[in-house]
Amino acid sequence: LHAERRYRVFADLERIVGKFPRAIWRSNGRAQEITVWCSNDYLGMGQNGDVIAAFQNAAGKMGSGAGGTRNISGTSNPLVELEHELADLHDKEAALVFTSGFVSNEASISTIARLLPNCLVLSDELNHASMIEGVRRS
Structure with missing residues (x-):
């Protein structure tokens, strides 16, 4: 290699x-x-003083790291609150935060394509790997 x-x-x-x-x-x-x-981080929010302070505050109260996946060790309360806030912001019943854009593409495409009757997905090798993987898993 x-x-x-x-x-x-x-x-x-x-x-x-x-x-x-x-x-x-x-x-x-x-x-x-x-x-x-x-x-x-195109808006630079990873460097925003309020965001950094919120992370420091949360780490001081709860430690750092998730301790495992949501399926195994549960969901941290700040994540639940973020999902409620996002759902409210977009006037939706619920929201779901993913760990990355790759995971959100893969999970969304595979789930939607699997649930839609007679769904046909057209894709090619030039799509992002996350999209190709989502189609493969559908």
């Missing part, structure tokens, strides 16, 4: 609070400040 250049190496990044979208990139014993153009 290395010789074929198919071995995945993740960028070692350290975000810099207050300098969004800047980060420190570490590679081969060197550190260099860079701009991260592909962040999903």
Whole structure:
């Protein structure tokens, strides 16, 4: 895999609070400040003082980490409250927060396609892997 250049190496990044979208990139014993153009945090809320304070407050009360999946260890109350708030914001009966865009695409496509009678999904290899996986699991 290395010789074929198919071995995945993740960028070692350290975000810099207050300098969004800047980060420190570490590679081969060197550190260099860079701009991260592909962040999903396009509004920079991961650096917002109120958001950081809320995380610190929650971690101080409940610790960090989920302790497992919702199916195994239950759901944390702040997540339940967020889902209620999102449902209310969008005037819906309920909302569901997923761990990532990949998981939401895969779960949504596979579930909807499985539940719709005679559903035909047209997809090709150029779709995002999350969509392809959702179709495969339907």
